Amino acid sequence: MKIALFGAGSVGSHLSRLLADAQDEVVVCLRPGSTRNTSLQTATFAEGAAKASVVVVAVPFTAAIGLLSPLTELLKGKIVIDCTNPLNDDWSPLLLGQEYSAGEAIANSLPGVHVVKAFNTIFADVMPADRHDRGGQKITAFVAGDHSESTSVVCSLAESIGFASIDVGPLRIARQLEALAHLNIQIAVRQGGGTNSAFIYHQVKG
Secondary structure, rough: EEEEOOOHHHHHHHHHHHHOOOEEEEEEEEOOOOOOOOOOOEEEEEHHHHHHOOEEEOHHHHHHHHHHHHHHHHHHHOOEOOOOOOOOOOEEEOOOOOOHHHHHHHHHHHOOEEEEEOOOOOHHHHHHHOOOEEEEEEOOOEEOOHHHHHHHHHHHHHOOOOOOOEEEEOOOOOOOOHHOOOOHHHHHEEEEEEEEOOOOOOOOOO
């Protein structure tokens, strides 16, 4: 599977490494003249959008729509994984309203594109493979989207890189997932709990 990773910050660099280690063909997309370092293949955003079947958005939400909208035609029919959270510069919640989310805003700006919300509740600090084991359980990757086939692909992708995935329903559930991320930040940053923390959704089956 060809995957384009938009952004090479903490989340983008860790996800790109996990995906590459899982034998996916990964290209990291950067702005011209970027000084970000990566051992993986690099490309422009337009090149990545054109060549990949899945695009992972790991840039700040405040920059995401402006970056993605001009690429709509290149992205039509493809999967865009939205890892963003609506945040201010100080990590406080950027409030979009109770009945809206960053995931829905990105989807509304990309008609014909299958936007799936995922990975936004996982801190970059726990994304490396050696930090996945949480007392014998895997970190949960919550996945939400309106296109069932795309959601299934993202769940499988999350499993392939070491997370335990759960399909939580349509894209509007991104509202709850982003609120969950805000709670995570509140505990870890505002209350000093630390970012070496992760959500585990334990389901007892049978």
